[in-house]
Each structure stands twice: as structure tokens, then as C-alpha cells.
Amino acid sequence: MTVTQRTPQLSAEAVISAPRRQLLRQAAGGDRLPQNGQAQAADGQTMDISGWPVKKIAMRGGLYAAVLAICVYSFFPIYWMILSSLRAPDKLFLDTSLVLWPPDLSSYKSLLQLTNYPINFLNSVLMAVATIVVATTLSSFIAYGATRLRFRGKTTLVASMLFAYMFPPLMLVIPMSAAFRAVGLADSLGGLLIAHLAISLPLAVWLLWGFFKAMPFDLEEAAMVDGCSQFGAFVKVVLPLSAPGLITVGIFSFLLSWADYVFALVLIMSDQNKALPVALASMLGAQDLRWGEILAGASLIALPLFVIFAFCYRYFVAGLTAGALKG
């Protein structure tokens, strides 16, 4: 389909040149962004006594008000979740104050002691790590082959990765549940891993393909002239140089596996094998008014994401603009 014809370069460029472009933009400062407030206010403004253009002050004020609104809109629900999870259970349903001190950890305590949460957390970590490792490995083989090997239908292969995105998840999970039952993978983490690979591999191949395509062949050829095999060049030259691409792929495989709800809901039945999102969502129906524990659990699901996000923000944005990912 036509989608593929353009986006490949985009993905590679986005991953590689994003930091460089950022630098350029910063160096150029306001000049490159003529639509910013200062430039617009510079002409035809009225001055007040102190010499400050009134219009300019108003525009700066408006800008900061808008920025504040965006921050509140984006972050308040998350803040409210964490705040509520730290409220004492007897105040949770009455108190709506926006600050809270000291925090009360009893919701977390009862979550970790009275529910299956620790086991579910471990399941989710296991799934995520396995998905990252397998998806990154397999996709690097496929993407490297698709850029360096000579065979017909390379474009079709990569284009089909995009098709995999169009299919409704239910079209994958319904047959999987039937097939896994037949081969004894029902209610097993192995089956869930296959499902998580099925959703993360197409994306991973797509991202890495753009990355390997943009990498000059000369480097490997130089290594091979020096007596390295192609496989050796792949492992010793290409992979280390693709670290940013591999990290991006790893992060998005993690996100897909960590956040998956549909596949875990259908393929896993026993409480012991449940992954976090399903386990947490089922607490809402099963135990009434367990909001403290539920919000504590939700905060703990989000916590690893915040940590990774704080360190790898650049890769998140690179992956996003590479025209990919979770929907």
C-alpha cells in the first residue's frame, strides 16, 4: 500500500536526526519560529509609560496561561490518582483537598498483602522482559535481512507489517484462544507471550527497517574487507551502532506488553497467571469500594513507565514521530 512509500525515510530520519534538529532549533532561537509572541508583538504595538509594549505583555501572559492549562489538563488526573492512593482509607471518600501530608501508605500495604498483586506484577514483568528480548532479537534479524539481502518482495514484506496494524485485535485473539486451547497453551504465560509478540513484532520490524536502511553499507563493508564475516559485521558493527533504534524498539515492545488488556483478558483465566491490567480491572467489579487499593495498584503500574520515561524521553518521541506504534 502507498503508506510505505514515504514513511521509511521519515522513520530513519526521525530517529537519527531528531536530536540534531533539536539543536539547530535551539541554536536558531526565536528566529526560526517567527510565529512566536515576541516577533508578532514587535510591530505596531502600543507602548505604556514604562516602555513595555502592552500587547507583548498580554501575549506573554496569555501564553503562560495556556501552558499552565495544558499542564493541568495533561497531568491533573495522574496527580489525583497518586494523591488518592496516598490518602487514609477513612478520608478517601470525603476529602477532596489538593495537597496531602503526611502520605498514608495503608492502601499500598493492603494491596500488597491481601491481594494477588505481587504475583500479577511479577507476571507482567516476566511478559514484558520476554517480549522485549524476543521481539528486539527477531525484528533485528528480519529488518537487517530486509535491507541487506537480495530477494524479491522486500517491499511487500515490510508493507505487510503495516497491514498487521489494521487488523482488529479481536481478529487475532479469537483464533488464538481457540488454537491455544487445542495445543494446551490455554491459560498459560507462554501463550500470552506469543500474543504479545504478535502485536509488537510488526511494529519492531517497521521501526528497525527504517533504521537499518538509513545506515550506510560502507561500515559493514569495511569490516568485511578486514576479514569479518557478514554475520560478524552485523553483530560487531551494525548492532552497536543501532543502539538508539534498538532502545526505541525495546521501549515500544515494553509498552505494548505492559499495557496490554485485550489479549490478557481473553487468554488468561486463573488469578495466578493474570497480568497486572486485567487483575487490576477485575478488582473494580469484584470488591466494592476498594478504590484505595485500585488506585494504589494503578499508580504502581504507571511507576515503571514514569521512570523509563524520565530517562528515555528522547526515544519515546523518536518512536512516535517514526510513524509508529501503539494505538
Add this chain to the structure above:
Amino acid sequence: MKQDRRIIALFVGSVLILGVIVGGPLLYSIKLSFYTAASFIDTPRWVGSGNYLEIMADPLFWGALVNGLVISISAIVLQVVLGISIALVLNRQFIGQTIVRALSIVPYFLPTVVACLVAQWMFDPNYGLIKSIMASFGRGMFDWGAEPSTAKGMVVLVSVWIWTPFVVTCVLAGLQTIPSQLYEAARVDGASAWKQFWHITLPGLRSVLIVVVLLRGIWMFNKFDVIWLLTKGGPMNETETLPTLAYRRAFIEFDLGAGAAVATVSFLFLAIVILIYLRFFPIDEAKQGR
């Protein structure tokens, strides 16, 4: 360059694995849609187009299609409008720009289940924050999930909150590609800020928006988890969409064949819409803003 056998072997092996775990289920799904079985252990019986005829005759199916379209389209329109507005603000120079940009995409990376649980907590009819705010204005309790229109609204609202950052990031990238000379020329000609937006910014974002609307459209139409977590298709099937209907048929009524048929039809419908869309907005002409 000599082709290394190990590279070929690893490539072929990996492609086979990918083909089996992605292609296999898709083909099996189409096969299942021609069979019927009363339960998971029952032997499937061939019914030809029986499942398809049955779901097409079901008013619930058409209702789900319409609900899905209403929810997807309103969510996409809101995401795009809000996404462009936020991107225009974040494109300005201000103190703390990097942090605010990072903060604004956090909702996108949050697991859906977290966003949905927080929304349910805030909208809880008895204890939620929204209820407290309304109470301070002297309004009584209101169950947002129980009214058809507010239930749909909640699904749209949560979807918009989660996925607007995707639009923001793409639009921000697109904005960098619009040559600044265009704005300078417009200012010399005395064009207002609104005219500059309408005649320079929007056309400059055209190609980005074509791709963004396409991707978001596909994902919104296929969305299962947000709806299932928030409303389970209720009240009175008013938020039932094709994905939730497929789930209900397959795993609550244990009719795998009908579920597979709903999923297949939903995919065919989506494919046709995408083809028509690409005819009106060809992507190769849309050069992602470059």
C-alpha cells in the same frame, strides 16, 4: 557482497515465526467465521455464510457499527482540533518548554487500564471528584455511565485524553517543516494571526494531518479496551461497537464463529473506508510535511 548463510538462516527463521504467529491467527479467524460450535469443546460444524447472514440480520450489529462511527469520528475531530491547539502553544518559546512538552505526552504512554480506572474514580457517582465539584455548585448526584449520551461522551473524553498527545507530537514535528519566510512575508503583507494560521500553517500541516487522521481512525475504530473498561458496551448497548460485539459474541455467548465473523466484517469495512480515504487523500503526495 557475499551473502552470509547465517544471516539468511536467521532472517528466514524469524520471518517464518512472524508469519505463523501473525498470519496464522488471521487466516484461522477467517476459517472460524465459516464454522459454528455450541461451545469450546464442541466439534465445529461448517455453516458457510451462515454466521455472516446471522450477524447482518442482527440490529445490534448495525447499531454497533453506527456507535463505532459516532465515537471514532467525534474522538478524532476533538483530538485533531485540541492537538493542533496544544501544538501551537507548545511551539512558542517559553520557560520550561522541554518539561511541559514531556508532561503533555505522558497520558499517551499510560496503560489504558490506568487512564480508565482514574476516569471511573473521578466520575464515580457517589464519591468522585466531579460529584464533589458539582455538589459545591448545588447539583445532585449523576451517574455518567448510565445515560446513553454521557456514556458515549465519557468514552470519547477518555480516548481524547489518552491519544491527543500523538497528534500534538506529529503536528509539532510538522510545524518545524513550514519555512519561516512564509510567515515573514505574510506579516509584511499585514496578514492577521488567524489568516496566517489558515493560509500557511494549516496547508503546511496537511500531509501530517492526513497520516494522523488515518492512523487514529484505524485505531479508534478497532478500540476495544477503553469501551470495555468504561462501559462494557452499556447502557442498553449504546456504547457497543464492533470490537465489543465481537468479544461479546465470542467469549460471553461462546459463539466463536459469530465473533470471528463480526471481526472479519469489521476489518473489511475498515479496509474499504481506508481505500476510499486514500483515494481522496493520497499519501505519496503527502510528504509528511517535507
